Amino acid sequence: MERENIEHEPSTQSIPVELPKRYHQTPQDCRSSWIHRPTAALLGSGAAAVSLVIIWAARAAVGRPVYVSELGAASEPTAGWFRLALLLIAASCFLIGWSIHGRSTVRPLLNWPHYWSISLSVGAAGSLFFIASQVPCTTGCPLPAGSNAIQDFSHTLSAALAFSFGIVAMLQTAASNYGAPLRVLSMCCGLAVLFVASSGGILSLLQIRTDTGGLLEFIATTIGLVWFVIFGLFAAIERPPLPHVKKHAG
Numbered sequence: 001m002e003r004e005n006i007e008h009e010p011s012t013q014s015i016p017v018e019l020p021k022r023y024h025q026t027p028q029d030c031r032s033s034w035i036h037r038p039t040a041a042l043l044g045s046g047a048a049a050v051s052l053v054i055i056w057a058a059r060a061a062v063g064r065p066v067y068v069s070e071l072g073a074a075s076e077p078t079a080g081w082f083r084l085a086l087l088l089i090a091a092s093c094f095l096i097g098w099s100i101h102g103r104s105t106v107r108p109l110l111n112w113p114h115y116w117s118i119s120l121s122v123g124a125a126g127s128l129f130f131i132a133s134q135v136p137c138t139t140g141c142p143l144p145a146g147s148n149a150i151q152d153f154s155h156t157l158s159a160a161l162a163f164s165f166g167i168v169a170m171l172q173t174a175a176s177n178y179g180a181p182l183r184v185l186s187m188c189c190g191l192a193v194l195f196v197a198s199s200g201g202i203l204s205l206l207q208i209r210t211d212t213g214g215l216l217e218f219i220a221t222t223i224g225l226v227w228f229v230i231f232g233l234f235a236a237i238e239r240p241p242l243p244h245v246k247k248h249a250g
Helices: 027-062 068-072 079-099 118-134 146-174 180-206 210-237
Strands: 011-016 244-249
Touching: 027 068, 027 079, 027 210, 068 079, 068 146, 068 210, 079 118, 079 210, 118 146, 146 180, 146 210, 180 210
Parallel strands: none
Antiparallel strands: 011 244
16 A cells, blocks of 8 residues: 655644633623623723812912922812822722733733733722822922921822832733734823823922923823723723634644
8 A cells, every 4th residue: 555645734723822710700700790890990980080180170279380299288278189089099090900800911021920910000009099198298299308208208109109000000001912002002101101200200309490390290190190091991891802822733
């Protein structure tokens, strides 16, 4: 019997990755989860929008160049409203972070830890904004000075770290499995907040052109909150595809 030599060319097909347990849900789990998570994302988006309006109104009411954190000083008439704005931002982070938990993946980037998800970054930012709301700045903030140095330092550190985690969340989203429009927007916003907020912080530390520094911080805050509003809307309406990898089978 003559043996025929048949060449088998390797074929490429898309094979699902072995997913973490959070993806293995029963239809009942998915049904209950997908009813409430979009609602949480919408509430988080709304909370971010309201906080943005409050901060804009508070800064307009002060009528002079100030850093955003200074709006919460006890001597300012905007102190109570600013604290409410920070609490709304914290609530927005928690709601949006919960709504996307287990729904998004971040592409490997610079050996980023696989367990550090977007929802974890957003949740960390929310926790720090909550701390900042409980430890308000004093007049002359954000540069710690005088008898209020510890209080001002605590608020400034919490707010700066919250901004940092927010930037991380934006850059993670830019490298995630969300659609291209959100990824591009997240990259632009993340880099803009990083550059603008850093510039404002440097002017504050050097105590030069603090009016410009306060304006830059205000711009960075606005960009960050606008991103949260849009991100919450995307989280409510867009369900990212599950990750797949290509393997050679032959």
